[in-house]
Every structure is written in C-alpha cells, then in structure tokens.
Amino acid sequence: MNRATGKSWAGERPPLPASTKKGSTLVVPSERIAEAGTRTRTGPPDTQSLKDTVLERTWDATPEQAKEVLTGAIREVAKTGKLFTADDVVGMLPEGARDVIKGNQIGAAFSAAAKAGLIAKTGFVPSKGLRGHGRIIHQWVGI
Numbered sequence: 001m002n003r004a005t006g007k008s009w010a011g012e013r014p015p016l017p018a019s020t021k022k023g024s025t026l027v028v029p030s031e032r033i034a035e036a037g038t039r040t041r042t043g044p045p046d047t048q049s050l051k052d053t054v055l056e057r058t059w060d061a062t063p064e065q066a067k068e069v070l071t072g073a074i075r076e077v078a079k080t081g082k083l084f085t086a087d088d089v090v091g092m093l094p095e096g097a098r099d100v101i102k103g104n105q106i107g108a109a110f111s112a113a114a115k116a117g118l119i120a121k122t123g124f125v126p127s128k129g130l131r132g133h134g135r136i137i138h139q140w141v142g143i
Helices: 029-038 047-061 064-079 086-092 095-100 103-115
Strands: 119-126 136-142
Touching (some): 064 095, 064 136, 086 103, 086 136, 103 119
C-alpha cells in the first residue's frame, strides 16, 4: 500500500529508481567503491584518532599510584616473552588495587605501554576473566 496516496499496489509495481530503468547505466558496487576513493571525505572524523585522544586523556587522569601499579605489572609480564592479555595483568594486581583501578584505566595503560614500545598486539583471544564474559580481547607480547 502506498502510504501517500492510500492506494494499493495490487497489480502494479512500485516505480523503479532511475538507475534501474531500461536504457540507464547501472552502477555496480565495484564502481561505487572506485568512485568513493576519488571523493573527498566529508563524514565524521577519524575514529582511531578519537580513540587515541580518549585513551591519552584517560591515562593523564589516572592517579599516579595506579599508573605505577599498572605499568609495573605490564612490564613484569612483558619481560617473560610470553603472550599475555589484560586478564593476566589484572590477575597480578594487588588485591586492593583491583577495586580502585577501573577498566578504562587498564586499557589506557596498555595503549601507553604500546606507544612507549614496551608491548605489541599479536592477536585476539576470548577473555577468561569473570567480568569479561568471554568477550574478545587483545593478546600482547613484550618487545
């Protein structure tokens, strides 16, 4: 049913867009992709740079004591040369620190350590932590 006119489409087909009418040229997806590469991007800003900005601000706002504990734990596990995740680092934190340090601060610590050249991403694995609920998290290795 056409909502604008209230008439039924019975026996009639809705009008086709101009690009699919006889005699017009169809634009296939590969042509759209090629065309998109030639246009200037006018969409939202680069999401990676926004993510980096948020992580830097989070790390800057993290208390110094929490920074020391997180950085120490990341350095310690990175020295082993084995693959590790945030779950491994959280497991190394002192009991009282686990309640005070927030998840976003842990992510910011990993980002800061990667930028400092201490660690590098190697892949993804399911989280084994209770709070992780099996979500996919980064796997790291010390450099």
